[in-house]
Amino acid sequence: MSATPLLELRGIDKSFGPVQVLRDVAFAAHPGEVTALVGDNGAGKSTLVKCISGIYPTDAGEFLFDGRPVTINSPRDAAALGIEVVYQDLALCDNLDIVQNMFLGREKRSGLVLDEPTMEQMAAETLAGLSVRTVKSLRQHVSSLSGGQRQTVAIAKAVLWNSKLVILDEPTAALGVAQTAQVLELVRRLADNGLAVVLISHNMNDVFAVSDRIAALYLGQMVAQVKTTDITHAQVVELITAGRSGALGLATDSGNGGNGHGAEPAGSTSGGVR
Amino acid sequence: MSATPLLELRGIDKSFGPVQVLRDVAFAAHPGEVTALVGDNGAGKSTLVKCISGIYPTDAGEFLFDGRPVTINSPRDAAALGIEVVYQDLALCDNLDIVQNMFLGREKRSGLVLDEPTMEQMAAETLAGLSVRTVKSLRQHVSSLSGGQRQTVAIAKAVLWNSKLVILDEPTAALGVAQTAQVLELVRRLADNGLAVVLISHNMNDVFAVSDRIAALYLGQMVAQVKTTDITHAQVVELITAGRSGALGLATDSGNGGNGHGAEPAGSTSGGVR
C-alpha cells in the first residue's frame, strides 16, 4: 500500500556475549499489510522482535519509524511509538488476574482510583471476540489458566490499544482450531484497518492465508523479504531450512551445504550440536 | 493391538477449589498405538495429563496400569511405572544447562561421581535426531534457548528413557517445519516399538497423520474415544467445539446450543465469559 514502511530496520547486529544471534538484519513492515516473519527454530525471530520492542539493546543498526530515525531503549519507548507486541514467552504476571494483566501499565482510572468496572467490561468484550468460552471468571489469576487461555489473554492485551504496529510472535501456537481462526481473522482485520502487522509463525498455511509479505530469517541473517504472491510454499520452506532457494537467499559463494548442516554465517568458533 | 490397555482411567473427577475441571473422565492408552487427545482450549487436557503423572491428586476415579489398579501420588510414582511426560509448560530448570536438564533426576554416574562425558554424548545424539541445528553448545543454560529449542530439549528429555507410556502435551507447538516432522516421526516410531503414546495437539493434520485413536474432551467431559479410521476431520472439529457430532458425543438432552456458547456441563454457577 503506502510506499514508506511504517517500521524499517537496517543493519541490525545483536550478540549475547560471544554468540552472535543477528547479523546485519534489514526488515520493513508496511502499514495495512501483514508481514510474516518466518525462520527455523533459533533463527533469531524472537530476538529480532525483542530488539524492536526495546527489550534488548542492539549492538548496531538503525531504526526508522514512519521514515524518521528513532531510538528504542525500553518497551516504554516502543509503546509510545505505538508498537504492541505479543511475546512468544507471553510475560504475564501470574499473581494478577486476567483483567489486571490485560490493562497492565495502562489502567483505566477515574481520578486517582482504578476504574475496575470499565476495565472488566472492555476485557470481557475483547475476549469474547477471541472465542474464549472456558474461562470461568475474569477475576481468575492467570496462573490458573490453560496454555491456550494464557495465550488468548496475551493477544487480547495487545489488541486492546490503539497502536500502529502489532507484532505477534507465534500467537496461535497453543490455540485450538476455532481460536486460531479467530486470531487469523483478527490479524487480517487489523491490517485492513491500516495497521502494520508482523506475524511470526511456523505454520505455512496460516502464513500464506493472511500475509502480504514474507520475510525469512536464516541463522540470524535476513535471506529474503518478498511479496507472498511472488513465492511458493516450497520455496519458503527451502529458505527456512537452507537459507536459499533459487535466486533468493544467501549468495551461493557462502557455500551452504544443502539442508543438513548449514554453514555458520557468524564467524564464531562454534557450530551446530554434534 | 493388544486387548488390555496399558493405562486405563475410570471416572476421574478433578476440581480446583470451586471449579470442577474434569468430570467422570474415562480414558485408555494402548501399547503400540498413538492415542490423540484433543479438545478445545481449557477443555482439561493438560489437567488430565497432570492427574495421570501424579502432579495433581484426583478427587475420584481409578487408575489401571497394565490391568492392575495403581495409585499415583507423585511424579516419582509415575516414572516408576514407566510413564514419561512432556508437559505443555515444559518445566525446565532455567539455571541448568541442556545436558543437566535432560538427565535431571536420572543422572548417569560412575561410582559417586556424575559421568558427564557419557551424558553429554547421549544428549548430543538424541538432539541430533530431532533436527536441532542452532543450539550453540550443550552446556548452554536453557534460559538462553529459543522457544522451539526449549521444547526440543523437553521432548528429548522424555524419550531418553526406557518407558512404557509417553505422553506429549502439544509437543510441536513451538517447532519449525522440519522439527515438527521429526517429532511426528519419532512419535510414530515410539508406538511402532510397542510403547503407548498419548499425543495432545490442536493440529488436526498432525493428529490424523500419526494417531490410531482419538479421544475428545469437551469442557472436562470425555465425549468420544474412537479409532482414527472411524472418524472424519470435520467430525473431530465438531466434537471439540460442540461436544457432539451425530451419534458421537454428549447426549442430546443436555441441550447443547450449537457451536457458540456450549452449555456448561458442570453444575457450577459459572459459565463462559460474557
Next chain:
Amino acid sequence: ACGDNSGGDQAGSDKTPKIGVILPDSKSSARWEGADRKFLEEAFKAAGVQYDIQNAQGDKTQFQTIADQMITNGVTALMIVNLDSGTGKAVLDKAKSQGVATIDYDRLTLGGSAQYYVSFDNEAVGKLQGEGLSKCLTDKGVKNPVVAYLNGSPTDNNATLFKNGYDSVLKPKFDSKEYTKGPDQAVPDWDNAQAATIFEQMLTQTGGKIDGVLAANDGLGNAAISVLKKNKLNGKVPVTGQDATPQGLQNILAGDQCMTVYKAIKEEAKAAADLAIALAKGEKKETGQTVKDPEGGRDVDAVLLTPKAIYKENVKDVIADGFVTKDEVCTGAYAQLCTDAGIS
C-alpha cells in the same frame, strides 16, 4: 521459675504484697541471671511475698512491655534496672500513676520518680579498674606503658559510666605522659568474638606494642587474653575485668588477668529486696543516704554499696562470700593454683 500465683486476682483489687523485678539483659554481664535473680528470689521467698522477676534482654520495648504486664498482673512494688533513663522514666511514671511503688535497682533513672535507689556505683567500678590496671603496670615495672581500651557495648549506658570511671584515673596519666594512650574501641553487644578480632587488630595496628589492656568485663578480658595467648604474650600484659566470673578468677589465678571487680551482689539484692518488701507492704524505711538526681534535681533515698577490686591474693574472698563456688573455679589444672592462692 516464679512464685507468682496470681490466679484470678483482679488488678489492684486487693493489696496482697507482690513485687515485680525487671532485669536489664542477660548478655552484658552474667550477674543478672546468674546472681541477682538467685539472690532476690531467696530474699523474697524468705519473706514469703509473691514476686515476678523478668529480664528485658536488652530490648527497651520489651522492658516497657514487661512493665505493662506486671502492672496488669497486679504488682504492688516494682523494682527496675533501667536500660536507659528515658524508658526507665516512662515505666516509673506509669507505675506511679497506677499507685505502684518503685525502686531503682543498680541504675539510677535520671529524672525518674523511684522511691529508692540501691546500687553499686558504676563509676566507682571503672575507677577500681583504672586503679587496678595502674597497680599491675607498676608491679610489672613497665616504663611509659601503652594502654589499650576494650570498652563495653557502645549502646550500653553502663559502658559509658565504667569508661568515665577508668578515664578519671588514667586520663591524668596520659596527660602527664606517664602512660601512652593506645587504641580505644568499643565492643558492640559486649560480643566476645568481636572483642577478640578488635583486640587482635589493635595489636597489629600498634605492632604488638600494648602493655596493658583495660577490658570492661571478664568476658572481654578473656577475649583479649585468648589473643595474647596466641602471641604468647599472656601474663606479660596485664588485663582487667569485672564481675568476678569463674573464668575471670581462673585467669587471675593463672596470672593471665591482673584483676577483676567484685560486686557483692548478694548484699545489693538483699538490701533492695528488703526495701521492696517494705514498700509492697505499704511501709517506709529509712536508708540514711541520699543521692542527688542531677536531672530531676531531687534527693533520692539510696543504699550505696562499694565494689571491691580482686587480685590474685584475695580471690579467696569472693569464694568465701559464696558468690562463686570453689568447684566452679578450682577445676582441673586450677586446683593447684587454688591451693597456692590459699583457697580451701
Next chain:
Amino acid sequence: MTTTVVQKEGPAAVTARPTLGSHVRNYVGRVRGGDIGALPAVLGLVVLCTVFSIMRPSFLTAGNFANLFTQGAAVTLIAMGLVFVLLLGEIDLSAGFASGVCAAVLANVVTVLGYPWYVAVLAAVATGVVIGTALGFLVAKIGIPSFVVTLAGFLAFQGIVLMLMKEGTNISVRDDVLVAIANRNLAPTLGWLLATVAVAGYAAVQLLRHRNRSARGLVTDPVTVVFARIAGLALILGVAVFILNLERSRNVLVVSLKGVPIVVPIIAALLVLWTFVLQRTSYGRHIYAVGGNKEAARRAGINVDRIRISVFMICSSMAAVGGIVAASRANSVDPNTGGSNVLLYAVGAAVIGGTSLFGGKGRVLDAVLGGAVVAVIDNGMGLMGYSSGVKYVVTGVVLLLAASVDAFSRRRSTATGSR
C-alpha cells in the same frame, strides 16, 4: 474487614447472578481450595489468645487489651512499610535502624534544638524519605542486591544513631504531643465517633460499588452479603471500642484510664491509606506486577526502577513513623532504638501475616495481623515470668505454634496445586 478482603472475595463476571447461598458455597469451596486470605493468621491469633487466656486470666482484661496496641504499634508500622519492599521480592534489613535514625532526628530537633513537635515529626519523616531514596537508588540504579545495600544500611545507620546520640547517652522526648501518641487515649466519645465514621465510610464505598457494578450489568455479590460485611465490621469495631472505653485504671482515684489508644486510629488510617494505594491505584497495581514478574512489568511499559525506588521510600518513611511511635512510647531515644529484634520481628510479622518473601503476594493488612501475632506473643510471654533462657525458648515455640496453625490451614492450597 477492609476493602482488600472484599475485592478478593468478589468473583466477578460470571453469568449466573449469585445468591447468598451460592456465595457461601463458593466461599467454602475457595477456603477448601486454599484461597483463604486472612483466615490462617486470624486462626493463629485465636489459638494464641485462647492459650494465654487459659494460662493467665489477666491476659483477658481490658487493660491488657489496650496495652497490646501500644506494645505492638512500632513493629506493626515498620512491618506495614516492609510489605511494600517484600512485595517486590526485595528486603530492607535497615528498616529497624532507619527508624532509629529518624527517632534520633526527632529527639534532636525537639529536645536539643527545641523546635515544636510538628517540625520534628516532619524532619523525622523527611529523613526517612531521604534514607529510602538512597537505598532505592543503590538497589535500582547501581544494581547492588537489596540484601547487601540494606545490610550496609543496617551497619551505617547504627553508627549514625550512635553519632546523633553522642556516643551512647539517650535523649529524652518530653513534648506533650509526641508523648501522647503512644501513651494517651482518645476521649471515649471520640472513639465512638471515629468508629461510626469508619463504618459509614465503609458502607458507602461498598454500596456505591455494588450499585455501580449492577448498573453496568456486571456480576456483583448479593446485597445481603454486602450488608453482612458492613454489619461484621460494625460489630468488630463496636466491641473493640466498647472494651477500650472501659475503665482500666488500677486506681481510679489517682488517674482514670479509658478510651482508644491514640496509636489505634493512626495505624487504622495508615492501613486504609496503604490498602487503598495498593488495591485501588495503578501505582499499587504496578507494585504487584513488578513483584510478580519483573520482566512482564517492564514489557508492559512500567517504569520498574521508579517503582523499586519508591517502595524503599515508603518503607523507610513508615520506619520513620514507627520510630516516632517508639520514641513516644519510650519517652526517649537511645542508641538501641530500632535495634535488637525490631527488624526481625517486623519482617516476621509481615511473613506470618502471609506476605511472600519472593514478591508479588501480600497485603498491608497482613502486616497488621502478623504484627498482632507478634504483639500477642510478646504480651503473653510478659505475663508468664520465665527466666530469660526459658523465655526465649518458649517464645520461639509459641511462634512456631502460631505458624503451624497457619501452615495447616493453608495445607489444602498446596495439595490442590493452586497457589
Next chain:
Amino acid sequence: MTTTVVQKEGPAAVTARPTLGSHVRNYVGRVRGGDIGALPAVLGLVVLCTVFSIMRPSFLTAGNFANLFTQGAAVTLIAMGLVFVLLLGEIDLSAGFASGVCAAVLANVVTVLGYPWYVAVLAAVATGVVIGTALGFLVAKIGIPSFVVTLAGFLAFQGIVLMLMKEGTNISVRDDVLVAIANRNLAPTLGWLLATVAVAGYAAVQLLRHRNRSARGLVTDPVTVVFARIAGLALILGVAVFILNLERSRNVLVVSLKGVPIVVPIIAALLVLWTFVLQRTSYGRHIYAVGGNKEAARRAGINVDRIRISVFMICSSMAAVGGIVAASRANSVDPNTGGSNVLLYAVGAAVIGGTSLFGGKGRVLDAVLGGAVVAVIDNGMGLMGYSSGVKYVVTGVVLLLAASVDAFSRRRSTATGSR
C-alpha cells in the same frame, strides 16, 4: 581456582576444536557478556585491600594476613553451610545461634563433663545435625516458611545457649587440641606438603578429565589452558604458603610464630568437599534443580522434601563447625557466641560472593570469597581506630563500595539480557 570455576569455563561440545587463542577470546567475550563467575568478588577484594594498605601499611604485613584467616573463619564456615539453604531459595536465620548452641554443647562436654575433645566435637556436630533435621522437617513437611521457622529457631536457640551457659556465665575451653584449631599453625614443611598435594590432586583431576573427554571425541579446552590453570593454582598456593611461613612473631626470642593457621586447611578441605558434592554428585545437581525450579524438579522425580531437609542439616552442621572454631578462637563460649552480627555477616558473605537469595545460583566458593570480603572489612576497620559510631558508618560504606565494584562489573550481564 577450583574445579567449580573450571567447569563454568568449559564450553563443551562445539565442533571446532578450540585453540588457546579462541579460548581467550571466548573468555573475554563471556566476561563482557556478563558470565564472569568469581571475578566481581575478587575485584571487590582487590579494591578493598588496596585501599586499606594505603591507609594503614600494617594491613599489608604477614601477621595481619594470617590474622585474616582466623578472624574470618567462623563466619565463612557458617556462610558455606548457608549457601546450601540459599541455593534452595530458603533462609536460615538461626544459623548463628545454632552455632552458639553447638559451641555451648562442646564447652559443656569438654569442660564441665570433662570428656576428651573428639567426643565434644562429635557431640557438637551431632547437635547441629539434630537442629538441622528439626528445622528442615518443619519447613518441608509441615510447610511453615523457612523465615518463620528459623526466626523461631533464632529465638529458641538463644534461650538454649543461655540455659546451657547457666544463664550467662562463660565456659572456658582449655583443651589443647580445641584451642589449637583457631590459634596454632601448621609446621612450615607441612604447609608446603599440603600445598603440593593440593596442586598435584588438582592437576591429576584436570588432566584425567581432559584425557577422558578427548578420548571420547568431546570438545575439551586446549592443553595449554589446562596447564595454565594448574600453574595458576600452584602460584596462588605457593605465594600464600610462603607468606604464611614467614616469621610473624613480634618477639622471636619469646616465641616463633609461623606457618599456615590450622583453620586454613580445614576451610580448604570443606571447600573442596562441598564443591565436589555440589558440582560432581547427583545430590548437588538436585539441589540446583530444586532451587532453580522446584516444580520441574518434582516432575523429574526428585524427592524435593528430602533435599530441603538435607540442606538444613548441612547448614546447621556447618554452623556447628563454625561454632567450634569460634569457641576455639575465644578459648571460651559465652551466651553471645553466634549472636550479634554473625548471622547477617554470614548471609552477607554468601550474597556478596554472588549467591542469589532466590535460589538456584551460588557456589561454596562464593561463601569463601564473600567471607574474605567481610573479614577484610572487619580487619581493616579494626586498624583504623574510629569511634564506634564512625566505625559503623564507615563499615557500611566500605561494604557498599565492595558491592558496587561487584555490581559494576556485573553490569553488562543485565544489559545483554542474560542472567
